[in-house]
Amino acid sequence: MSLVNVQRVRTVVRKEVREFRRNRLVIGTMAALPLVFLITPMLTIFRIHASASNSQVKAAVGVISLLMFIVPVVLPPMIASYSVVGEREQGTLEPVLTAPVRGSELLLGKAVAAFIPSVGIAYALYVVVLIIVRFGAARVVSNVLWHAPQVLAQLLFTPLLALWAIWVGIGISTRAGDVRVAQQLATLASLPLLGFTSLTSFQIIKPSVPLAVGLALALLIIDVAAWRVVSRLFNRERLIAGRPERHARNETPETT
């Protein structure tokens, strides 16, 4: 038996995307938030002269890089944390759970739907920053930010960090009783992984292609494990009745 039915996953993605399109504020807010965050570090970068020391440049670029990594971590929880608890609040969860869809398929569909706008915005923002720095900042800054391994790390880590944040958000959403609590917890729980990437942002670990690829593979494994763990946490009874069945029947909560 296949792990997921692609058609059902696509159905969930299509429905989620339709809902986002009808509620443009969701995506608008997601795009506006990182722009606000970026104003101060960008101004700092533009104040750096060509004669600035290497450490000054690295520090400024490190802040920008870290913010670029923060974007895919803070954006997905806005959508992902709503995914299950939101459905429960609006009364749509029960009909969905009585339909022939596996928990893993439902969650994967919701994750993909949250992934597309989050990563799209994060990449778009990165491209804008790269272009602005290339043409507006001092050459020394541009050279550091346009360093190939740095670019590769950004391209690789952005979707993987977003996936991590999404699974954390969905995992919390399956257990939370309130959307606001879910959003706050999900953002908080997504942040620790940033420590991992900030090492390369501030070049404490010197970024290189093998290192970027290696770290990306590690993140990918973590993301796949997170999907499986969150799917196992998805318990229909807990979601509907508020508490799981605990008697010994050797039945997994979400095997089908």
Added chain:
Amino acid sequence: MKRLVVEPWFRRRRVGLGWRAVAWQGWVATAVLVLGVVGAVVVLRGSAARIPVMIVIVVVYAAIALLTGGAEAEIAEPPTVDATRSESPLTTLQTDVRLPDPVRARRTAPSGPEVLSVEHLSKRFGERLAVDDVSFSVTAGEVFGFLGPNGAGKTTTVRMLATLITPSAGSASVAGIPLTAENGLEIRQQIAVMPENPGLYLRLSVAENLEFFAGLYSLPDPQERIRRALAAVNLAGRANDLCGTLSKGLRQRVGLARTLLSDPSIIFLDEPTSGLDPVASREVHQLIDNLRTQGVTVFLTTHRLDEAQQLCDRVAILNTKLRTIGTPEELRDRLFTKALVVRTAAPVPEPDRVFAVAGVESWQADDVTRYSLSVSDARLAAPNVTRALVNAGADLLSLAEAQHSLEDVYLQLVDEDVEAGR
């Protein structure tokens, strides 16, 4: 059983890795791919990172394209239609059929194959026993009413049968499939559930809501099914309306259309007329009655006794435990002795002598001119009583069989439970 549908490339009309050519998102994504690859070549010229960057771009593109565009679709076989039904309810369901008199012709319990069988089912939430040792069965084509006061365990039972919650004890088979966690997906493919709140996505249109569920059921030809389901509930003209703009009655109808989409073996309706005005309730009643006419098995949870009496072939009364089960007539007969009600213009002289006729077991005076006679068989006793009254010179105004409604049965049982402290 699943089959893979692969269309020839010229019919797919797609660009790249599965994007539909007609979808603008496909063109945008493809343009981004091309720009990304060209950009990577130009910007990272001479760098070792060039190849991995291009691979990442292509992989991300392919993943998005395959998940949202799709070149091939793995679809399930159409769900098995109940063999006892000659045709899909969607093809013939009409809503303009008026219900007959609420007190229907005497029904008999249907005798088709069992589609739902429940044996000693129990559910405990912590210390609270929500459902206690419930057993019953439902046959194909039956409208089965599940009655009980608030908190009686009706919804919990439906949720157990719909694989949403796990029973604490007992067993069941739904559409012939044993109720186990492993069979959850298969059972859900065969049933449809409409909870008390129809649970529609208010930002989506009526058709989009149904399209979503048609996709989850992997139904073939979804647009045609949606069209027929909406026609069946008289909503064909509202397909593009946002659900948020519909009245509660119309939303209930959309919910009902959703349950019809997959031609399920059993439809579970949980309080389908809750909160509806009388006109909207009547429309829902008409739809359910027509489902019955079409041989669809309906499991109707309600605490509206008039609704159950009007629509159900058999009813079960639940108050944590199953109190009784049968046709409404059987329940009346079981709980109440048969009686004749006699009304006269003046008090009957020597009633002990007058009512001592064949078929009358006992009598009591409700009023000076009204008498209730317990009888074993009303058809046998009524002519004898009439003759005795005429012979006694009594001015007979009326003689009728006492009518007990399902409400009388229900109240009798619930009162018994209250007195017993259950």
